[in-house]
Amino acid sequence: MTAIAPIADVRIARVLDDLATRHAVPVRLGVVAPGGYGKTTLLGEISRLLDDALVVDDAHLLGDAELADLRVAVDRADRPVVVACRPWPRSRPLAALAEALGRSRPALALSPWTRDRVRAFLPVSARGLADHVHRLSGGVPRFVARLAGLTSTEVPADVLDSFHPDLDWLADDVRRYLLAAEAGVAHRLDLLAGLLHRDLDGVGDVLDEARATGLLAADGTLLPIARAAVAALSRTDRRIAVRCRLAELELAAGGPVLDLVRPLVGTGVAGPADAFQAAAREALPVDPALAARLLAAVGTPSAAVTVRRAAASALAGDLDTALRLADRVVAGEAGPHRGEAAEVAAIVLAHRGQLARGTELHRWSASPTSAAFAVIGRVGTGHRPADDVPEAPPTMLDGAATLMARGVLRTLDDDPTAALSTLLRAADLLEPAGRGVLLPDTPAALAALVALHSGQPAIADSVLDRAVATGQGGPLMSVRHRLLQAWTAMTRGEFAPGRELLAAVRRTPLEARDWLFAVALEAGIARRTSDLAGVKRTWEQACEAVLRHPVDLFTFLPLGEFAAAAARVRDRRRLAPHLTEAADLTARLGNPPLWTVQLHWSALHAAIIADDDEEAGHHAAALSTHAHRGGHPAAVAKAATTWLDVLAGRIDADAVEEAARDLHAAGQWWDAARLAGQAAIRTADRRAMVHLLDCARTLQGRPPTPVSTAPAERTDSRLSGREHEVAELVAKGLTYKQIGDRLFISAKTVEHHVARIRRRLGCANRAELLDQLRQLTDN
Incomplete structure (x- = not known):
C-alpha cells in the first residue's frame, strides 16, 4: 500500500469529480500503471467517493476464474466497478476485462510526478532538494515518499533497504535484466538475448515485466535510486555472474568491455581472462593503474600477461612492481616474452638513472623498438654507434623510436637543426598514441632538451605544451615534461611560473x-x-x-x-x-657542439662565481672554438669573451650590449640581462652605466628606465622611484647584495639608497625604518 495522500493532476481530478457527481452511470473504470505510481492511493480515494463500488487492486495477480467473475460484474452493471492493474502480465481474460471496462471510458493511465508536484509533496525542510529527489526517483510517487526525509544529496542506507520488497520477489529473468541494466546495457538487445537465453521477443517480454515494477525510466534504464538499490541489495555472486557473462558476450561481439569489467576489480573473482585483458587494453591509454589492476585480477597469468602488467605498472609510475614483474619473466624459462620483459626493465632503469644498464637490456631484447632505444642509450652514455639505426616495421611506435634514435645521433653533428627537426617529427608521429606508450624518454622531452641546449626555448615550450596536452608517455612522463617546462621558464627569468610547476611535481x-x-x-x-x-x-x-x-x-x-x-x-x-x-x-x-657548448658555459659561470680567472679563461677559449658555427655557439662564445673583459675591467658598453642582445636572441635571457647588469655595476663611466642598466632592464622584460611616479600616485612622495624599488625589497627582507643583483646595482649603492630613505623618513634606527617601510609598502 502506498500510504501517501494523492496529489492529483488535472486529468485525475476531473475523473474524481465525475465519479463524485455520478455523471457517468454505470461507473466503469480501469486504472493502469507500473508499481509505485499511486494506484492503491487512487483506489482508496475512489472507495471514499463510491462507498458501494466494487474496487479491485492488482488485478494482474488474479486467476482466470476470478477475472471472468469480474467481467460478469462489469456486464451486470448493478454497481460501480473500478479495477487497477499493472501493464504486465497481460493475460487474455485480463485483456477482455479491460475491453469491457473501456466501453464506458478509456483506462486511466497514471504518470510519474512532475518536479512541481514533487516539490509540493516534500516537507518544507526538504524542498531545496526537490530537483535532486525528482532526478533520483523519476517522479515515481512511491520512491518520492521514500526520499522525502532526505537532508542531503547522499542517500541513506535505510532508504536503499526499503527496496527489498521491490526486489525480493522478482522472477529470475527480471533480476538478471535489472543487473544488466545496472551494468549499463539496458538497450543492448543482443547481449540481453545471450544473457537471458531468449529470442528478441522473449527479451521484450522480460523488459515489459521489468517496466511494470516501476523501477525503470521511460527509456528502459534503471531510475537512479533503483540502480543504487540493485547494486547495493543484489547478491554479489549474481551481480558478478551477470557481468562476467555480459563481458564474454561483448568480447565475442568485438565490443568494449571495460565498463562491464571495472566493478569486478577488487572482488577477488577470477573472471574471464580474455575479458580482463581486453578491458586492460582499453584502460591503458587513460588509466594505466587500472589496467595494471585488471591484469593482476587474471587468475593464472601467463608470461605475456605478466609483461603487460609490468608495462602498465610502469606507465602508472609504480616502477617497483614493474621491475619485479619484468625481472620474473626475464629470469624465467626461455620464451618470446623474455625480450619484452627486458625492454620494460630497461625503460624503468632509464627513469631511475641507470641508462647504461638499461641500454644493455635493450640490446639484449633485440626488438626493433629496443634496438632504437639502445642507440639513444649508447649515445647518452658516450658511445657513438658504428652503424645507423636499422629500419623498423612501419608501426607508430617503431617508427617514432627510429626517428628518436636518428634525432639523437644527429645531435652529434655540427648543426642541431636536423636533430631537432627529426625529434619533432617523432613527437608528432607518436602523438596519437598519447598516454598508452611506455618510453625511456619521449621524443617531446628529447626535443625540448635539444631546443634548450641550442638556445630555442620557444620551441621547447611548444613541444612540451603539446606533450602535456596529449599525455604523451602517460603519468610516468608527465612529471618530466612539467620539469622541463619549469626549466624553460627559469631560462627566461620567469621564476614564479617555474616555482609553481616545480611545487606541483614535488608533491609526490x-x-x-x-x-x-x-x-x-x-x-x-x-x-x-x-x-x-x-x-x-x-x-x-x-x-x-x-x-x-x-x-x-x-x-x-x-x-x-x-x-x-x-x-x-x-x-x-x-x-x-x-x-x-x-x-x-x-x-x-x-665534443659535439650541441652538448659541449652548454657544459662549458655552465662551467664558465662556476669559475666566475669562484673568482677563478684561469679556469674561466679555459672555458671561454673552449667556447671560442665553436664560434665559427654561428647561431647559439657564436652568441655564447662572444658572451664568454665579453664576460672576461668585464671581469678584467675592460668594459665597452656597445660591445657588452651587442653580446647581451645576441645571447638573449639565442635563448639565454636571464644570462643576457645579468651580463649587461654586471657590466653596468663595474664600469666607471656613468653614461655607460645608465645605458647598460637600460639594456639589462629591457632584456629582463622591464621598462628601460624607472618611470617616475607622480606624488599623488606614490606610496610616499618623499621617495624617488628608485628609492621606492629599494624600499619594497628591503621590506621583503632581501640583503643589500640580493637587492643589488635584482636591480643591477652594487650592494654599496643599495646601502647609500637605504641611508637616504632613512633620513627622508626620519627614522632613528633600523627597526623603526623597517616598520615604516612595511607600512608604506603594504599601503
Missing part, C-alpha cells in the same frame, strides 16, 4: 632522473634570485642526486646548475669528478 616522490632535475631547478632559481640560503639548503640534496644518477648526456643541464651552485657554496671539490666524467663523455663523442 620522484624517481632519480626527475629528482635530479627538480633539485637543479631549486638550486638554479635560488641562484638567479640571489637566495644564497636557498642554494645552501639544496646543496646537500644536489650532492646526493648526482651520486644516485650517473652522468649521461641528457643530464648536462642540471649538472651545469650544480657546478654554479658548488661555486656559490665554495664546495666545488665534491662535484669535480662528475664534471670530469661529463667532459670525458663528450670527448668520446667528439
